[in-house]
Amino acid sequence: MKILLVLLCITLFVALVSSATPASVIIVGAGMSGISAAKQLQEAGIYDYLILEATDRIGGRIHKTQFGGHTVEKGANWLHGVGGPEKNPMFEIAKRINLKNYYSDFSNISLNTYKQEGGKYSKEEVEAALNKTESNEEFGTEFAEKLSANKDVDDDMSLLAAERLNNMEPKTALERMIDFYSFDGEQAESPRITSLKHVLPRPEYTLYGEGEYFVADERGFESIVHEYAKIALAYKNGGVIDARLYYNKVVTEIEYSDTGVTLKTEDGRVFQAKTAIISPSVGVLQSNLIKFKPELPLWKRRAIDEFSLGIYTKIFLKFPRRFWPTGPGTEFFFYVHQRRGYYAIWQQLDNEYPGSNIMFVTVADQESIRIEQQPDSKTKAEAMEVLRKIFGKNIPDATDIMIPRWNSDRFYKGTFSNWPAGYTEEKHNHLRAPIGSLYFTGEHTHAQLFGYADGAYFAGAETANDVISCLKRKVCKGNINMNITEHAFEN
Numbered sequence: 001m002k003i004l005l006v007l008l009c010i011t012l013f014v015a016l017v018s019s020a021t022p023a024s025v026i027i028v029g030a031g032m033s034g035i036s037a038a039k040q041l042q043e044a045g046i047y048d049y050l051i052l053e054a055t056d057r058i059g060g061r062i063h064k065t066q067f068g069g070h071t072v073e074k075g076a077n078w079l080h081g082v083g084g085p086e087k088n089p090m091f092e093i094a095k096r097i098n099l100k101n102y103y104s105d106f107s108n109i110s111l112n113t114y115k116q117e118g119g120k121y122s123k124e125e126v127e128a129a130l131n132k133t134e135s136n137e138e139f140g141t142e143f144a145e146k147l148s149a150n151k152d153v154d155d156d157m158s159l160l161a162a163e164r165l166n167n168m169e170p171k172t173a174l175e176r177m178i179d180f181y182s183f184d185g186e187q188a189e190s191p192r193i194t195s196l197k198h199v200l201p202r203p204e205y206t207l208y209g210e211g212e213y214f215v216a217d218e219r220g221f222e223s224i225v226h227e228y229a230k231i232a233l234a235y236k237n238g239g240v241i242d243a244r245l246y247y248n249k250v251v252t253e254i255e256y257s258d259t260g261v262t263l264k265t266e267d268g269r270v271f272q273a274k275t276a277i278i279s280p281s282v283g284v285l286q287s288n289l290i291k292f293k294p295e296l297p298l299w300k301r302r303a304i305d306e307f308s309l310g311i312y313t314k315i316f317l318k319f320p321r322r323f324w325p326t327g328p329g330t331e332f333f334f335y336v337h338q339r340r341g342y343y344a345i346w347q348q349l350d351n352e353y354p355g356s357n358i359m360f361v362t363v364a365d366q367e368s369i370r371i372e373q374q375p376d377s378k379t380k381a382e383a384m385e386v387l388r389k390i391f392g393k394n395i396p397d398a399t400d401i402m403i404p405r406w407n408s409d410r411f412y413k414g415t416f417s418n419w420p421a422g423y424t425e426e427k428h429n430h431l432r433a434p435i436g437s438l439y440f441t442g443e444h445t446h447a448q449l450f451g452y453a454d455g456a457y458f459a460g461a462e463t464a465n466d467v468i469s470c471l472k473r474k475v476c477k478g479n480i481n482m483n484i485t486e487h488a489f490e491n
Contacts, residue, residue, distance in 0.1 A: 022272040024471055025049040026263055028251050028290075029279035031060020032453050033441045035225055036460030037277050037467075038232040044468045050271060052249040052263065054280075054411045057222075058229060058240065061281070061412060062453060064220030067402045068318035068358045071218045074404040075415065076453050077314070078104065083209030090454050091208070093224045100217040102352050108329030109181075113174070116337050118389040121174060129178040132168050137182065137200065139166040144200040158421035159183055159191030159199065177336040180344055180364075187418045187451070188310025188364045190340070198419035203448040216352035221453075228457070250411075254278075255293040258436045258478075275437045275467050279460065282431075282444040283309035283413025296435065303430035306423055307444060309414035310451075311368035311407045316360045317383060317398040323391055324359070326350045335386050341367045343386045361386075372405045379403060416451040417444035432459075434478030439463050 024046055027034045030053035041049050057063075061075040079101055081091025094101060110126035140162040147155050163169045163179075170179040183191050187199060215221045229235075233242035250266035254276065261276040284290070285304045296304075324330070326348070333346045341364055348359040361383060363371060371379050380401045388395060406415045419428075425447070432445035441463035442456060449455030470476035 022260065022274060023048045023050050024274050025277060025467055026261065026271055026273040026275075027051045027277045027279060028254075028263070029053060029060065029442075030058040030245065031279060031442075032062060032225055032228075032456035033443065033460035033463075034060070034277070034279040035229045035232065036457045037279065037441060037464040039228050040461045040464035041468065042232040044464075044472070046468065046471065049244060050273070051245045052251055052265065052271065053245065053247050054250045056247045058245075059222035059225045060456075061406070061415060062220075062222045062225055063404075064222055065402070067316050068356055068400055070353050070356055070358065071216075071220050072314075072316055072358070072360075072402075073215060073221050074314070074402075075406075076221050077215055079213040079215060080204050080208040080211065080452075081213070082211040084205070084207050086207040088208040088454055089457055090224055091213075093227050094215070097219075097223060097227055099215060099219065099221075099223060100352075101213040101215045104212040104214050104331070105329070106332055109332055109334060111329065112333035113177070114333065114335050114390045116173065116335075116389070121336070125174060126178070129170075129172075129175045132170070132175060133178045133182045136163045136166055136168050136179075139168075140196055141200045144197045147197045154424045154426065156195055156197045156421055156423075159194045159196050161421070162196045163191060173336050173338050176340050177334060177344060180341045181334065184341055184364045185345060185362065188312040188415060189308060189418045189420075190365060193308060193418070193420050195419040195421045195423060198423075198450075204452055204454075207449075208454075214352065216349070224453075251290055253291045253293065254438070256436050256438050261437050273437075275439060275470065277439045277441055277460075277463055277467060279441045281309060281412055281414060281442060282307050282417055283407075284411065287410065287413050289410055292438075299430050300433070300435060303427045303433075306420070306427060307431055308418045308420040308423075309444070310416055310418045311365060312415040313363050313368040313371065313404055313406065314360045315363065315371070315379065315383065316358060316400075316402040317380070318400040319357045319359075319398055320396050322348075322350065322357050323395040324348050324350075333390070335390060337386075339367075341365065343383055369407055371403065372408050376401050376403055419450060432463075434466065434476075436478045438478065439467055 025041060027037055027049060030051050034051060035058060038049060038051060063075040064071050065074050079091045079094055081088035110123045110130065113121045113126045115121060140159060143162055170176045183194065187194050233240050233245055235241065251263050252266050253264040255262040261273050263271045263276065282304060331347060331351055335343055343361050345362040346359060349356055380398055384397060406412050428447055432440055441459045443452060443459060444450050446455035446459040449458060466477055
């Protein structure tokens, strides 16, 4: 009966839309945060919402693709969820739908770390570098907790400054490689940029446990997003058929006031609503793809432009045959180069996709930008040069290569956010603060789980709750005339 009532409400809403009646809410973006917001609105009995999605799919930076005959993840790939005090909603859904995932075991990496010109480092050398990084993380965690305990002062420093304070700044190429694995591999930016206080202790691991589980399922990581979407949107034969979801609608202009919003799309369409939830990445907001009328106030623009969006790139390669070792303790191997993060972290997928002859290498930040700007053939040649130094000159060429270009894609401009050193909590409050009828969400707006899919999930739900409070109880946080004092611009 409840399902029939919901379908009736949706049908009536579609009829209203066709007569140009403004919706209560327009959600910009159908990524994890946008879908989570829609789910929350639906459960609160608000059915007259629209979702405007710039691409032809839902999921955002959770994005599967086909490569070498298998489904691989261009974006989000790992789940966290075992051993912590809280349950990760992503992991719980994955268990419910039997999403295939595999524990990532890095414990034998000290046996699989290779020198720039070939040959392995000794186990003792690698473990010494790992111990140094562990010392930096322990020292940094203790110092971050002291900074956080002082509520009167919003004090912070970079991860690199903490390493220096601990007298253990990485010096050798091997130490920098392990440092890259530990920090850039998590934040997609270097310790020089990254906040100490807001990254350590790592909230994802503190809440959910340190186990990392690699999703390798033909349905893709995005099946988790679809599972949430089914609560909010009408599905048939596994696909969304809901008239409230508009694909290929690139929002280019948002006119807003205290009483409503008007959104214009690239194809000339105009949509109106009482409120709008803005969920694109902070990189898209920085790029000015969307023009706001009136212009967003200075305090808001500063909060957006001073936050950071990292770039984390997995470069997939397929080969005619396997030439690397397989079995326990061989899934990951590292390559050490004088240039930080140069084709650094490798993973072969024989465990996840037996006989696929697929592996990928992870790069980040400036290396990602550099690789995006060059032809795939050059990247393939560079990757093969590295592999031949590791495994010998007689290994075969890769037959296929796939390189996601997150930074170049105007709908994303990066992969996940990172809290930069010196970015205050007050500024982050400004980042997520509503203005009039505009509400901002996305993983970047979550104060603890920024950068993660679960952060996007929680942020979308929290923003939707603010909208629900405004529409149903007339308790609205947004005020277009809100007075942010001048000292905020000086922080």
